[in-house]
Amino acid sequence: MQLNLNLSQYLELIGSSLFLFFNMIMLIIIQKLSRPEYGSYKILMMVMTSLYVAYSAIEILVLPSYFIYEYTYFLFTTQFTQYQNMSQILIVTFCSIFACMQVVRAAQFIYRYFSVASLHYLCDKYFKGKRHIVWVSATILFFLNWFLVAWFVYGNYGVYPKELEDEIFERFDKNISQIAFTLVSYANLDDKGQIELNYLNIAMIIYLIFCASIPMIISLVCGIKTWLQIRSAIDITDKSKTLQKQERQLFTALLIQFIIPFLGNTVPMLILFACPALHISTEPYTNYISMSVPFYPIFDAIATTFIIKDYYRGVLKLFGLAKQTPDISSTIG
Numbered sequence: 001m002q003l004n005l006n007l008s009q010y011l012e013l014i015g016s017s018l019f020l021f022f023n024m025i026m027l028i029i030i031q032k033l034s035r036p037e038y039g040s041y042k043i044l045m046m047v048m049t050s051l052y053v054a055y056s057a058i059e060i061l062v063l064p065s066y067f068i069y070e071y072t073y074f075l076f077t078t079q080f081t082q083y084q085n086m087s088q089i090l091i092v093t094f095c096s097i098f099a100c101m102q103v104v105r106a107a108q109f110i111y112r113y114f115s116v117a118s119l120h121y122l123c124d125k126y127f128k129g130k131r132h133i134v135w136v137s138a139t140i141l142f143f144l145n146w147f148l149v150a151w152f153v154y155g156n157y158g159v160y161p162k163e164l165e166d167e168i169f170e171r172f173d174k175n176i177s178q179i180a181f182t183l184v185s186y187a188n189l190d191d192k193g194q195i196e197l198n199y200l201n202i203a204m205i206i207y208l209i210f211c212a213s214i215p216m217i218i219s220l221v222c223g224i225k226t227w228l229q230i231r232s233a234i235d236i237t238d239k240s241k242t243l244q245k246q247e248r249q250l251f252t253a254l255l256i257q258f259i260i261p262f263l264g265n266t267v268p269m270l271i272l273f274a275c276p277a278l279h280i281s282t283e284p285y286t287n288y289i290s291m292s293v294p295f296y297p298i299f300d301a302i303a304t305t306f307i308i309k310d311y312y313r314g315v316l317k318l319f320g321l322a323k324q325t326p327d328i329s330s331t332i333g
Contacts, residue, residue, distance in 0.1 A: 008065075008287035008288055008291065009063055009065065009078060009287070011291060011294075012059070012063060012287070012291070012294050013060065013063060015291075015293075015294030015295040015298070016056050016059040016060045016063075016294040017056075017060060018295075018298050019052070019055075019056040019059070019294055019295070019298055020053060020056040020057060020060060022298050022301040022302065023049050023052040023053050023056065023301055024053055025301070026049050026052075026301045026304065026305070027046060027049050027050065027053065029305065029311050029314060029315065030042060030045050030046050030049060030311075031046065032314065033310050033311050033314035033315075034310065035310055039123070039127075039128075040111065040123065040127040040128055040132070041108070041111055041112070041115070041127075043127075043132070044104060044107055044108045044111060044127075044135075045108070047104050047139075048101065048104045048105065048108065048257075049301075051097055051100055051101050051104065052101075052300075052301075054097055055094065055097045055098070055101075056294070058090050058091075058093060058094045058097070059094065059294055061079065061080050061090060062077040062078070062079055062080045062087055062090050062091060062094070062180070063077065063078045063079045064076065064077060064078070064091060064094060065077075065078045065172075065287055066272055066286045066287055066289075066290050067168070067171070067172075067283070067286060068272065068275055068276050068280075068281060068282045068283060068286050069161075069163075069164050069167050069276070069281075069283075070161070070163070070164075070189070070276065070279065071185060071186040071187040071188070071195075071276050071277070071279060072160075072161065072164055072183060072184065072185045072186070072276055073183070073184040073185075073272060073273055073275075073276045074164065074168075074181060074183050075091065075095075075181060075182045075183075076091070076168075076174075076179050076180065076181035077090070077091050077179060077180045077181070078172075081174075081178070081179055081180070084156075084178060084179065084180055085180075087179070087180035088151075088155060088156060088180035088181075090180070091180045091181065091182060092147055092150045092151050092155060092182065093147065095146060095147075095150050095182060096143050096144075096146040096147040096150065097143070098146075098265070099142040099143060099145070099146040099211070099212065100139050100142060100143045101261070102142070102212055102215040102216060102219075103135070103138050103139045103142045103215050104135070104139055105215065105219055105254075105257065105258060105261075106214075106215035106216070106218040106219045106222070107127075107135040107138075107139075108254055108257075109218065109219040109222035109223055109226070109254060109258075110126075110135075110218065110222050111123060111127055112222070112226050112251055112254055113222040113225050113226045113229070114126075114127075116226050116229045116230055116251065117225075117226075117229050142211065142215075145211060146208065146211070149204055149207070149208060150182050153200065153201065153204045154182040154183055154184055154201070154204070155181075155182060156176075156177075156179070156180060156181050156183075160176060160183055160185070161185065161188055161189075163189075164176065164183075165177075184201055184205055184273065184276070185198050185201050186198055186201060186202055186205075186276055186277045205273065216262075216266075219258055223254075223255060223258065226251055227251070227255075230248060230251060249308050249309060253303065253304045253308050256300070256303045256304070257300055257303075257304065260296050260299055260300045260303070261296060261300065263292070263296070264292040264293065264295065264296025264299075265292070265293050265296060268289050268290045268292055268293060269290070269293075271289055272286065272289060272290060
């Protein structure tokens with residue numbers, strides 16, 4: 001793969017590579033150092049980390065770049081372009097994995113609330129054995145929903161403003177018909193300079209935002225309920241101090257896993273989607289606005305490792321830096 005990158009793409013490549021490395025390490029940590037008492041929550045953490053790994057691997061392979069032109073949001077591949085059909089699949093999958101992350105994170109928040117509230121029968125009902133199919137099915141449905149909309153509505157089908165084609169060639173020396181991309185065009189200018197709204201693109205972006213808001217609202221509601229449950233001494237007096245401490249660690253780690261992606265991914269993407277809708281140009285800083293996207297999961301993985309003491313002590317032992325401490329058994333729903 002021949003690399004001909006600008007500064008933002010070099011930073012993106014560095015961030016994505018670190019992203020991939022840290023989350024592959026995180027997979028090993030979760031697999032090896034999770035207590036048996038974590039139960040099905042271990043599976044949820046491993047699935048989320050696996051999605052991070054897939055996300056970063058695609059980002060390294062195609063190095064997506066963002067461009068805002070007039071009323072158009074344009075996401076295109078800058079590498080692996082010699083295989084256009086495969087690149088198109090990868091760039092659409094890249095977008096769709098983001099939807100999967102929201103669903104799995106919502107499932108994590110639901111599980112944490114059930115566990116903290118001692119609703120173990122609900123954990124068994126939805127997160128045990130074959131009943132994992134509930135949240136797994138929701139994840140697959142969200143992926144397919146996002147993939148199909150991005151593929152059939154926003155994919156490269158030769159429909160794009162002629163001015164955008166000229167601008168892409170002038171700015172990036174690329175033929176737009178030969179690259180993989182997703183394109184959201186809110187409006188076009190007709191021959192008289194009048195604005196013509198693209199109602200299909202507008203309707204579908206509103207639909208996708210609505211879909212993305214569902215797991216985020218679930219995460220927020222369950223997060224608040226979990227926090228209130230943890231703060232309520234009456235509701236957790238039947239649990240040991242060790243168990244309460246571990247519940248707080250897992251919840252704090254999950255809360256950080258919600259805040260960091262929201263600030264590092266969701267907010268920049270909302271800005272990039274909103275600017276062309278409001279006819280606001282972000283050039284030439286578009287790719288710097290999204291620069292946090294390849295970096296935020298690094299801090300996510302590091303924060304999780306430091307907050308969950310089982311993982312933190314395990315990493316220290318791995319490097320021979322830990323003092324010997326007695327193992328304390330506990331039970332987590």
